[in-house]
Amino acid sequence: MICPFCRHDDSRVVDSRPVVDGTEIRRRRECPKCGQRFSTQEVALLNIIKRSGATEPFSREKVLVGVRKACQGRPVDEDDLVLLAQRVEETLRGTGQAEIEAQEVGMAILAPLRELDEVAYLRYASVYRNFASLEDFEGEIALLRALPSSATNATSATNVRTPVNTSTAQQKTGK
Numbered sequence: 001m002i003c004p005f006c007r008h009d010d011s012r013v014v015d016s017r018p019v020v021d022g023t024e025i026r027r028r029r030e031c032p033k034c035g036q037r038f039s040t041q042e043v044a045l046l047n048i049i050k051r052s053g054a055t056e057p058f059s060r061e062k063v064l065v066g067v068r069k070a071c072q073g074r075p076v077d078e079d080d081l082v083l084l085a086q087r088v089e090e091t092l093r094g095t096g097q098a099e100i101e102a103q104e105v106g107m108a109i110l111a112p113l114r115e116l117d118e119v120a121y122l123r124y125a126s127v128y129r130n131f132a133s134l135e136d137f138e139g140e141i142a143l144l145r146a147l148p149s150s151a152t153n154a155t156s157a158t159n160v161r162t163p164v165n166t167s168t169a170q171q172k173t174g175k
């Protein structure tokens, strides 16, 4: 790390501490040449690849905007949404990938949203998964009824990956 004071191309870490629920690290550094101290912050990369192919940094705010819309008029408060967005970020970071398709962000939102509010989940899923007919809704509702909302994230994530094309509830047909 180059010293911002004298441009010396080396610096020594004198202190490291995690900030923001452990997803960032702040380091205190000292320049061995001029002795000045400065701070740096290290954040694990998490970029979202949009459908156009362009990438942008993951934004919790964008997740919030999307789920807030789906939750309009529902008994869900802002704190629940903030927590949901945090869980989505943790899920995505948990994959260990530095770049994630925008579609996977949508997938990561579906499971916790379903646990939060099933109506909001249906709204979100209908837009996100392009429900085209009443049958799509019926299939999804049948799935919701068949699976207790306490199902693990992994289970519901697998299920939302299964396209529901018929009006009968299809359990997962394998990955």
Ligand SMILES: [Zn+2]
Pocket: 003, 004, 005, 006, 007, 008, 031, 032, 033, 034, 035, 036
């Ligand atoms: Zn320096």
